[in-house]
Amino acid sequence: MGAGTNHTVLPPATDDQDLLGALKAVLAGSEEVSISSPGGSVPLPDSVRGLLVDAVAALDRGQAVTVEPHRTMLTTQEAADLLGIARPTLVRLLEAGKIPYTSPGRHRRVELADVLEFQQGERARRGQVFEEMAHEEPPDPGDATDGFVSTR
Numbered sequence: 535m536g537a538g539t540n541h542t543v544l545p546p547a548t549d550d551q552d553l554l555g556a557l558k559a560v561l562a563g564s565e566e567v568s569i570s571s572p573g574g575s576v577p578l579p580d581s582v583r584g585l586l587v588d589a590v591a592a593l594d595r596g597q598a599v600t601v602e603p604h605r606t607m608l609t610t611q612e613a614a615d616l617l618g619i620a621r622p623t624l625v626r627l628l629e630a631g632k633i634p635y636t637s638p639g640r641h642r643r644v645e646l647a648d649v650l651e652f653q654q655g656e657r658a659r660r661g662q663v664f665e666e667m668a669h670e671e672p673p674d675p676g677d678a679t680d681g682f683v684s685t686r
Contacts, residue, residue, distance in 0.1 A: 539603075540600050540601065540602035540603075541600065541601050541602075542598055542599070542600040543589075543593065543598065543599050543600075543601075544598050545593050545596045545597065545598065546593065551594075554590060554593055554594050555594065557586075557590050558587075558590045558591065558594055561583060561586055561587045561590060562587065566578075567583060585601075589601070604616070604646055605646070606645065606646045606647070607643050607644070607645060607646070608643065608644045608645075608646055608649065609641065609642075609643065609644075610624055610625060610628070610635075610641075610642050610644065613633075613644040613649045616646075616649055616653075617649065617652070617653060624644075625642070627652070628642060628644070632652060633648050633649060633652045634648050635648075
């Protein structure tokens with residue numbers, strides 16, 4: 535896999551499922567995991583281990599996995615694509631101070647970590663809003679005099 539390209543792996547054939555299960559168990563354990571070769575052994579960093587845990591879990595569920603490298607400094611278009619929004623919407627978020635950015639010239643640049651942090655924050659905020667909506671009391675149909683319940 536070359537730098538700047540993505541790589542997609544399909545779920546393994548049924549005869550490899552046992553190997554996938556064994557790998558999942560090893561990665562889920564608390565012991566240090568190392569990669570060994572005839573030339574020696576290298577411990578697996580936590581960041582790589584986390585990536586492998588997620589990838590193996592998805593493959594075990596029968597899903598394909600794509601690994602795609604990203605630069606750590608993004609253009610506004612790259613950041614917008616990552617968030618799934620239009621570039622002008624991202625620029626409004628930047629100018630509102632919701633996501634930090636730098637302007638090393640006339641173009642804005644955004645740190646990947648800041649974009650991912652914003653994305654996680656938005657997911658958490660939306661989840662909280664949905665939780666609040668789920669706990670709201672539904673209107674009492676007996677309050678409707680004309681057979682209609684007001685929703686606003």
